[in-house]
Amino acid sequence: MTTTTTLLNALLPLVAELPSRLPETERYRRLLAALRAVLPGDAAALLRCERGENGDDWLRPLAIDGLSPDTLGRRFRVAEHPRFAALLAAGQALRFPTDTDLPDPYDGLVAHHSGAPLPVHDCMGCVLQVDGQPWGLLTLDALQPGRFAGDGPLNTLQAFCNLASATVATAAHLRQLEQSVHNERQRAEHFRRHTPVASPRLLGHSAAMRALQRDIATVAASDLAVLITGETGVGKELVAQALHAQSDRADQAFVSINCAALPDTLVESELFGHVRGAFTGAVGDRQGKFEQAHQGTLFLDEVGELPLVTQAKLLRVLQSGQIQRLGLDRERTVDVRIIAATNQDLAAAVHAGRMRADFFHRLSVYPLQVPPLRAREGDVLVLAGYFLERTRSQFGLDGLRLEADAQSALLAHHWPGNVRELEHAVRRAVLHALRRPRPAGQFLGVTAQDFALTPALIAASVDAASVKGQFGVNFTAPTACADGMSLRSAVAQYERQLVEQALQTHGYRWAAAARALHMDRANLQRLAKRLGLMPATDAP
Structure with missing residues (x-):
């Protein structure tokens, strides 16, 4: 079977599915599956080019195969990843020499590889062009050196990308037409300003x-x-x-x-x-x-x-x-x-x-x-990847890997603090991981121990000793809701008892009670008013 026939057999089903109402994520996943059928490898990714508000060029993963799930939440600054920059500059299919000294952006992210940075392996990629402009990248990695040796695989990748670019362009045009049905003025304004990444990203595919x-x-x-x-x-x-x-x-x-x-x-x-x-x-x-x-x-x-x-x-x-x-x-x-x-x-x-x-x-x-994080099945790792990549860039680290036990811990946690809690947990875990000694050149792996996540953090599980230690007040936490009491009423009762105890402990001095409760004084007074608390005195 010729290379052209193989390519057509892989891409024709994608073309046939264009009129169907497939989610974009599924279209891109099938595109990668077709690539892996034509050029077997160990990891593949489709990344979209984006322009940041400060003029920086970024690459955002849209679909992955063989990479860690948190990769979808990352956003790679091109200036920080020489291999991506080289692929974009080449404008065509490019295979990196196995002895290249350019760092691999996927170090620590290949799903079935752990330990030191990726060993010598085959890596190649190609730019997808839409309307004469770079739309994104297709990358393909094989852990076995020499897998893509010779001109054949490189020519095949270039031919695949040429056909895939047409598929991506057609899908993009169909999506734009569908959007215009609902919001023509919004679409026109969007293209007039040419700022597709100005809109805040609401990460998650749940x-x-x-x-x-x-x-x-x-x-x-x-x-x-x-x-x-x-x-x-x-x-x-x-x-x-x-x-x-x-x-x-x-x-x-x-x-x-x-x-x-x-x-x-x-x-x-x-x-x-x-x-x-x-x-x-x-x-x-x-x-x-x-x-x-x-x-x-x-x-x-x-x-x-x-x-x-x-x-x-x-x-x-x-x-x-x-x-x-x-x-x-x-x-x-x-x-x-x-x-x-x-x-x-x-x-x-x-x-x-x-x-x-x-x-x-x-x-x-x-x-x-807005759904809580615990109701967004599968989004935790995507968000964690986004925060990990931001932290990696801010700390100037070569690479961060979310270890398997950390992924399991993140998925099992209840996340009472939602996305904000997850962001802080990721930053804290990276700082903990940085304290561990590691061999020179080895990427940083973040483990479940670094996150130190406890089981579901709910108010009913807080005991009197922990409350006293945190807020400086004596308090006995409720263990269950009274018969017929809603959760919201139970929480209000919990707040009322805690605030009242803090005020009593500090002689109804608002400033002192607010400091003990880690609150602003004005906010504490509003809360007390809403809870119907009438202190005997109102000492300053």
């Missing part, structure tokens, strides 16, 4: 994340108010940024404000602005967040912390678009898209009288629930 991404695409092009809910650390602000980046307002301002951090006396000034002399300390005119976000997006984080008085004033702005600076009689009109976020149950807050019902309904025209 069903929960795909559903969230579909919801974002659905509502982004509208001006509907969006209420983003989810646990602490799930990435609500990242979702808000993605909504803005995919909207018609993407080239306007995205203004964010943390409502929980605003002192009650400055809320109106921060939101609506003020003029000189409006209050003590107002030495000049100042724009508020609404004016700064005119024709753009205003993100209200922790919106459940806003006092009722402010909610009423915000409601008027949401209804009419009219704002009035403090100290100024004249009103002005603003055009702002509102996105709000909270980790609270705002419907329960309405029932409890902590939130106005009309304000809540204005905010939640289109609610989005």
Whole structure:
């Protein structure tokens, strides 16, 4: 059978599947499978070229075969990986000599290889061209030296890439047409600005994340108010940024404000602005967040912390678009898209009288629930790979490998702190791994011991000794919810007892109690007010 026939047999099924509604990840996986059928090797990858906001060139893995799962979460800066740079510069199929001294970007990532950096092996790759521009790379590695010797494999790879480029280009055009059906204006704006990587990356291929991404695409092009809910650390602000980046307002301002951090006396000034002399300390005119976000997006984080008085004033702005600076009689009109976020149950807050019902309904025209990390099956390793690559680049390391026991530990952990906890855990684990001595030139392997993850960290498992050691208060943690008590009510009871005990221990001195609880004083006072705590005294 000739080489041409083999190539056609491998690629024709891919061409036949183009009209089908296959996910992109599955298309790319089948492309790699076809490559491995034509040129058997031990590891293959398809990487997409991207341009960073600072002008740097990056390569993002779209599909892998024979590499560690966390590779999909990594993002390789071309300037830091000479082999990738050489492939892009060549513009055609290139095989590296087995004695090359260029470091291999996949050191520590080949699935069935462990120990020191990759031994002498065969490595080649080729640029995929779309519309005359580098679209990405196909790379192929064989651990057996000489596997790709001679001109035959290199010519075959070049021919495969020529045909694969047409397949990739066709798939890309079909995807663009499908997107234009839902959002023609967004697509036109996207290509006009030529900044495909400006939109924040919502990493993950789980069903929960795909559903969230579909919801974002659905509502982004509208001006509907969006209420983003989810646990602490799930990435609500990242979702808000993605909504803005995919909207018609993407080239306007995205203004964010943390409502929980605003002192009650400055809320109106921060939101609506003020003029000189409006209050003590107002030495000049100042724009508020609404004016700064005119024709753009205003993100209200922790919106459940806003006092009722402010909610009423915000409601008027949401209804009419009219704002009035403090100290100024004249009103002005603003055009702002509102996105709000909270980790609270705002419907329960309405029932409890902590939130106005009309304000809540204005905010939640289109609610989005961000799934917790434990509900995103398979995404943990992708996110870990992303954070590992960022950490590797920031620390100037040659390579990082996520060992098999570490992968198992990450998958088994409950992640009560969600993505934020995972990011901190990865950074901490790398620092722990750096303390271990290792032979010169050997890549750094991060193990389960470096992560030191405990089983599910839930409040009910905290004993009195650990609470006292962490917060300096005597407290007996509840062991179970009372009959008929919801989880949210049990957590509120837990918070109430802990805050009350801290206040009693420190003589109702707010500053001292806040320090003991690792909180800001103003946030502690808001929490105490929400929990209905009425201390006997209010000593400073």
